[in-house]
Amino acid sequence: MKAQILAGPPVAAALLADAAARASRLPALPHLVIVRVGDDPASVSYVRGKARKAGEVGLRNTVHALPEATSQAELLALIDTLNRDDDVNGILVQLPLPAQIAEAAVLHAIDPRKDVDGFHPLNVGELWAGRPALTxxxxxxxxxxxxxxxxxxxxxxxxxxxxxxxxxxxxxxxxxxxxxxxxxxxxxxxxxxxxxxxxxxxxxxxxxxxxxxxxxxxxxxxxxxxxxxxxxxxxxxxxxxxxxxxxxxxxxxxxxxxxxxxGPMTVAQLLANTVRAAELQHA
Ligand code: GUN
Structure with a gap:
């Protein structure tokens, strides 16, 4: 007997519909900022897909495409600006990063309340403690x-x-x-x-x-x-x-x-996380 094939798109659509409904009840539409460093073809394609889907479900989104030679200090300065900006609800730095930038330093720098990837050590710890926030x-x-x-x-x-x-x-x-x-x-x-x-x-x-x-x-x-x-x-x-x-x-x-x-579930969940982050910030 053949396995039942679990197609992602219809399930992703259900998750997105729920996220869009929750977004519409917030005082302002959630704003996701995606940062990409360099031109790795897979990263370019993933970021394009994430931004396109964000637009389709009505979330505000901004992509910062930085040059391959960006220094760690320059990237951390941008993250600091985004952390302080009340108009930004979610921050995603697309991985992998060029060799001159330490991934751990970047993941530590993102405000855990805006960490829509769930990669900040605080969010990792909360997940393992059984109190997941952004996952x-x-x-x-x-x-x-x-x-x-x-x-x-x-x-x-x-x-x-x-x-x-x-x-x-x-x-x-x-x-x-x-x-x-x-x-x-x-x-x-x-x-x-x-x-x-x-x-x-x-x-x-x-x-x-x-x-x-x-x-x-x-x-x-x-x-x-x-x-x-x-x-x-x-x-x-x-x-x-x-x-x-x-x-x-x-x-x-x-x-x-x-x-x-x-794949489609990953993108849908990113947008659901962005709405969740905005809900937590407005609570
Ligand atoms: N690169 C591949 N997958 C991911 C992901 O889920 N988040 C980020 N930030 N980068 C990735």
Whole structure:
């Protein structure tokens, strides 16, 4: 039997409709500021997508595109200005940053109340303490997707493959807060297949094309593919593939596609976080 394919766009639309309704009840429309440094093609495309979607749902948005040679001091000065500006509700600095800028210094500098990425150590700590405020967009979007499709999380065995600060670690905290039994596997895990076969909910976030093959999946499991890997076919055409091999559709109960699965949820959750940040600031 083929897995039910969990398309992201209709679920993202539900999340966006809720965010837009909440935004309209605020004294001013929330304002998201996105900062990009340099011209990394993936970052240019992601930032364009985030700004376009913000405009579509009626949020105010501003993009600062800074040159590749921007110094850390210059970027920190801009963040300081945005922190002090009461007209700015959310600040996102697109990662990765050029080598001359220390990522940790930048993430520490963003006002935690405007930290729509949820990467500030205060927000990371609150999440692990079970008091989430602003939580990282991809993991929060995945939790929304699971809830939308009625996937039972409490009591389930959840296995995350990948321990990144953007996805694997915060998702572990969210699943734990939702009463799942959570395992985080990674590149040094021995016998990965034995670990992943335990999962009722399997999340692949390793950045490794086709890593998860059918024999690594428990029949009927819910499989969430976070991989966005650009591969070039023998005809020289570039396309996106996930971390999950397509044949997993023959084993899984539910499966997110790439593209068009988790990606739209990330963008929708960013805008929901922007509305949440504005609500917290107006409270
Ligand atoms: N680069 C890739 N994903 C993300 C994200 O979720 N937030 C930021 N700021 N940069 C990213």
């Amino acid at each position: 990282p967009c991809t993991p929060a979007g995945i939790m929304y997707l699971l809830a939308h499709h009625g996937v039972q999380v409490a009591g389930a065995r959840a296995v995350i493959v990948g321990r990144s600060h953007l996805v694997g670690r915060p998702l572990a905290a969210l699943l734990l807060n939702a009463d799942a039994t959570v395992t985080v596997a990674h590149s040094r895990t021995c016998d990965l297949g034995a670990v992943t076969r335990e999962a009722d909910i399997l999340i692949a976030a390793a950045g490794c094309p086709g890593l998860i093959t059918p024999e690594m999946v428990k029949p009927g499991a819910t499989v969430i593919d976070v991989g966005i890997n650009r591969v070039v076919s023998i005809e020289g055409k570039g396309h996106l593939v996930g971390d999950v091999h397509p044949d997993v559709a023959d084993v899984a109960g539910m499966l997110t596609p790439v593209p068009g699965g988790v």
